[in-house]
Amino acid sequence: MIEINQIATLFLAVALYLLGTYLVKKVNFLNRFCIPAPVVGGLIFAIVATILKTTGIVEIVLDTSLQSIFMVTFFTTIGLGASFKLVKLGGKLLIIYWLACGFLALMQNVIGVSLAKIFDINPLFGVMAGAVSMEGGHGAAAAYGQTIEELGVSSAVTIGMAAATCGLVAGGLVGGPVVQYLVNKFNLKPSTDEMEEYIDNDEKPVEEKSFMHQVFLITLCMAVGTYVGDFFTSLTGFVLPGYVGAMFTAVVARNIMDRVKPGFVNMKEINLIGDVSLGVFLSMALMSIKLWEIADLALPLFGIIIAQALFIVLFGVFVLFRLLGKGYDAAVMVAGFLGHGLGATPNAMANMSAVVNKFGPSRRAFLIVPIVGAFLIDVFGMPIIITTINLFK
Template identity: 80%
Template sequence: MFMELNQITTLCLAVTLFLIGSFLIKRVGFLNRFCIPAPVVGGLLFAILATTLKGFDIVEITLDTSLQSIFMITFFTTIGLGASFKLVKLGGKLLIIYWIACGFLALMQNVIGVSLAKVMDIHPLIGVMAGAVSMEGGHGAAAAYGETIEGLGVASAVSIGMAAATCGLVAGALVGGPVVQYLIRKFDLKPTSEETEEYVEKAQHPITEKSFMIQVFLITFSMAAGTYVGELFSTLTGFVLPGYVGAMFVAVIVRNLIDRINPELINMKEINLIGDISLGIFLSMALMSIKLWEIADLALPLFIIILAQVIFIVLFAVFVLFRLLGKNYDAAIMVSGFLGHGLGATPNAMANMSAVVSKFGPSRKAFLIVPIVGAFLIDVFGMPIIITTINLFK
């Protein structure tokens, strides 16, 4: 038996799962204690339910997640509108350190994947698919590079990569909160008083219909213009620029033009509200549409490689990156983002950080550095490393 949910029903389900996740986080101690994001809780519960129903041949549920990309682009646009050049100086040295750490992670993920593949006597390119391709690269890179590797004679490379990316996505969402909770409590970390005061001041800014619609206009304008920027870039260079990157770039330009003309026009409380809602719905859709039965069919070696990837990134983040970033509250929040996109995707990173700061306080540095590096700078290192590794073991 098949059940197909249309676009609107799928959207309603995503919102419902987000609310269920929020309810459970308040009622279940360890979910709240470890800062597990609400959409991850609700989305995974549905994914498990859907897998169970299919496994017992009761019903197979098909979802129309076509709206998912719109919510993702909306979220990144709100991030761009928050990136005032006045705040860029807050990144500085920390942004470079974080960026280099992401490049090192991509290298080590391929080393781990290929090494374990050889130890377990499977094709090293399968290790590549369970390395930087699916971990830092996520589902998009898994699909793209998987086709290339299948062309080199490795069967089911796309399926392997997509399954590994799914495991990484789940792992990144699950370990981010607990790891940062540990760092914050162990070192008694708190946000700076200046940042907290500014955050409180912004939070007190009233929401009005006119102001809210202005923010909606700025967001939708940036999204619309960003699609054309992405298409133009692809036409001129031959490289595909993800839609959310173009929208984010345009939003940064819009924000800084407005800062020069009329800074009061931007209301970050309203923009952040739109961003948080968009992120919650996007992640709910992403998690609830995971086909867990495809992961269950994978061979044991793939799970061993992914487990090793998770262990490595946690150890590296806690004992190396946290200290390099300053061993303070901002560093801890950036670690949660690093775990999110290092194993899954940038929205994962933002969800991890949002869950933590909602409990412990704001971190402008983290919310400036992580999305800039995770959304596009990371590919400057990642792509050459992946392509070189593929050519070494083809």
């Protein structure tokens, strides 16, 4: 057995992130489906570690105690991006799209838990293959997986990561063909009306003073938010992880700062901190998963993912497309919906970019989908996931 301490584990996580970045640029398949760099690097290490263990050569034990800090930091930066000014720009279509994402989160958990019962596996595995990994992606899978494992369910993180990876690929595969079908069937063309674009006034270069202001704001929200989560759990008995409290504290802080001191929140620097935190967090989460623990669950997991993909395609084509007006913008938003409904917001952006490059621009879609996919989706998703976990814990 080889034990790797927390500092060496941190170094390894960064190294694997850089390896993943290199491979994503070089391998067309990885680039095409927007597979995150830390997922690639971390998964390679997990596969190697699994081979070494199952062949009896050596078992590698990692100290991932620093992982939770990066996790909470990432979710806090998501909350700080939740400016209500953005919501106003989206109008009615943003509300419809947002509500549809909330309904999808509910149905993904219903599908996951129901099929888990049919396959006679722990229903919490169905939660991990539901809204956690589908709408939530790898970040949520790692975060909620830790919460579920703390409830005594082993391999939850591994199940979630596997489901999230399958979802990413599925989201990339179905987006283009579905929109192609809608465009051809309804003879859709880009609209000519103009929509005001939101421009965040933070294009100035990163500066030490401003950067430290953002660090102060992030750590303040983290500190207050983790206590909020602990207090809520002790008061209600519901498991509310600290990162959830931190994110909602950050939402409140962002909108207070917008009123009290506009311009204080610099999203260029916030996003930089968030991207670094997410990269290290995911890399650590992936490299520490134990693939040998889910061999017996491969078939049920695959069945749940197929069911999730079929549902979102049918819902997107026959319900959401019509609710959004049956126009070209609606079709492009369906592409985004399939992308982040099965994977992540970058997947949604990749789907929509492929569509508009072929058929023409859709400014409305490129405003609404990132706003909902980046942070509004969690307003519905988190309560649904947390409630489901508590129902079946």
